[in-house]
Amino acid sequence: MLHAKGTLLTIDVGDRTATTSNIDDELASFIGGRGVATKLAHDRIPFDADPLGPENRLYLASGPLQQSRMSFTGRMNLTGLSPLTDGLLSSNAGGYLSRNFVATGHSVVEIVGESDELLAIHVTDDGVEFEPVSELEEAGVPDVTDAMNERHGLESENLVTIGPAGEHEVRFASVMTYDERAFGRGGLGAALGAKNVKCVSFAGESAPELELPNEDLHMEVHREAATSDDIMRRQGTSNLTEFLNDEFSLPTRYFNELEFEHAADIGGNAVEEKKYEKASCSVCAFACKLPTRDEASGLETEGPEYETVFSFGSNCGVDDVVDVMKSNELCDRYGMDTISCGVTVAAYLAANDEFGNADLVHELVEKIAFREGDGDLLAEGVARIHEDLGVDNWAIKGLEHAAHDGRVVQGQGLSYAVANRGGDHMYSTTMIDEYHGRIEREGTTGKAETVIENENRNALRDSGIICQFGVGRAVEADRFERLFDAEYDELQQVGANVVELERHFNNRRGFDDGDDRVPYDLPDLESSKRDYYRARGWNDDGTVPADAVASASRSD
Known part of the structure; x- marks a missing residue:
């Protein structure tokens, strides 16, 4: 069975040490990515660990296909104990990180401990460097990229980064890569922030040798991706908005309604009108990403995808796609999951009869990221605060409910x-x-x-x-x-x-x-x-x- 090759690199940010271990047996049984990360987490994180404590461990992991040239493989996995759900959780993100990660010679990087100062960690095939970066405290994700580029020539595709939300341990903080791609769900950005790690970079030239079976199939998949006329290539998942609104459901106004009268104003066509170029993940010819720009305001972001259209659009009663784009951009900059953040904001709007107030939405997103005012309460997520707000708990095992409505499907x-x-x-x-x-x-x-x-x-x-x-x-x-x-x-x-x-x-x-x-x-x-x-x-x-x-x- 094909599986990833490479070592486990354990980084203890408290001791400022890095050690390398052989995990060939685990890789052979669990392939890579989420599989091997789950195996290691299960065996190495104490069952009674505090998700925001030094004993929690975070696992960045690649799979074997990250050494291929096949479309649909530009992704990475992140696993750890979730500050939001209090359980073991994996998330994955696209972008361009995976090939740079593999090039360091490792298949998994494990981060443990807690630093006494804010750090950037640099992983190369020559070793690990710890760089104090107190001056980047509360810096947004793109600002960290700019700093790492100026100092070390590192680009966004070399980095995983947290924004202010991670530093302030917002329970749905994301770990970001390529500035706008998120290890989104479950708050692993808060776990990294609790370790006082602002970013981790990967650069090297030591990818392990891996023989890939059926490489002709890789090219076959790649050609199909390049020639597909799938609407996802133009509109990403935002194309689902009107279809689901008409045929199934689009949760609206904090799940109180099942359709949104302004779905067309925030859906796939509206998003495509703001798209200004094609974009993809590493080596992928499907190119489904959504760089969008509003010419009137100069706002640029990537997306929104369907889940963000729901969370910051219909579920908040917001009917302008530019306002949804703005919420998306703020979450990327500050490092937060758009689903959990949007649903939590919608709960606040429901409690205060403020559906449709886009300015308040944007104000709340910023306050959550820095835990200011009402944002300090909202940063805990719906499961912990719904009684304070006097609204229903639209979370399952602590994780805010996604757009695909289980009452209908x-x-x-x-x-x-x-x-x-x-x-x-x-x-x-x-x-x-x-x-x-x-x-x-x-x-x-x-x-x-x-x-x-x-x-x-x-x-x-x-x-x-x-x-x-x-x-x-x-x-x-x-x-x-x-x-x-x-x-x-x-x-x-x-x-x-x-x-x-x-x-x-x-x-x-x-x-x-x-x-x-x-x-x-x-x-x-x-x-x-x-x-x-x-x-x-x-x-x-x-x-x-x-x-x-x-x-x-x-x-x-």
């Missing part, structure tokens, strides 16, 4: 309930099966197996690492087999092991079936949860049996 609702990551649509993407009519949208009965298959495949996707746009468009079961030189059942088992280790870690932190719930009624949810647990071989209370943990954790 109810298999997706089931998947939100059981997902280790909580309210994240990317964990199982079961809504895609419902949107395309492969399964009915109503009900949860009989959907547990679909949720499981999707979860396993997506864990494989994130271990590979392959972009979600490539999965389903270019890479299905037969191509997974050819890319990874293994039977699909074997690859699905790798994914299942990743999900199982995540679950066990969270079980040890107190999570069980009582946490597998959503903020709305779903038909037959309790029986469908039991179907899910049985199919996974878990206990009826949603915990993983000891023998299953031992099996999933085995590295051989």
